[in-house]
Amino acid sequence: MESTRALLVEALAPYKIDIGAVRPDGSRLLTLQNGAGEILIERLLRPVQLMDKWLLIDVVDGLHRDLRILEGRLSPKVIAALERGPCARQSAVF
Numbered sequence: 001m002e003s004t005r006a007l008l009v010e011a012l013a014p015y016k017i018d019i020g021a022v023r024p025d026g027s028r029l030l031t032l033q034n035g036a037g038e039i040l041i042e043r044l045l046r047p048v049q050l051m052d053k054w055l056l057i058d059v060v061d062g063l064h065r066d067l068r069i070l071e072g073r074l075s076p077k078v079i080a081a082l083e084r085g086p087c088a089r090q091s092a093v094f
Helices: 003-012 047-051 055-071 074-085 084-091
Strands: 014-017 028-033 039-045
Touching: 003 014, 003 055, 028 074, 039 047, 039 055, 047 055
Parallel strands: none
Antiparallel strands: 014 028, 028 039
8 A cells, every 4th residue: 555655645746645544345535635735636546446557547647637627727628528528529629
């Protein structure tokens, strides 16, 4: 778990992360905070996401996307395409 924590800390810098205690189902709550200590994102992670490198990469990619949306760094057209789903993304013009 320490190597997973280290990877998350590195991938999500400069944000502070906290990975909560193991829940009865094996999941853990990941909390992402800004420098002022405000909680930006909370995400429940399944055990398999924490153990599989590729699933962990997907988690980090999703967190980066959500941070860009929260901080207003993602174009409204891109947000709309993401909300419509995969079929809309194929035909969307960015």
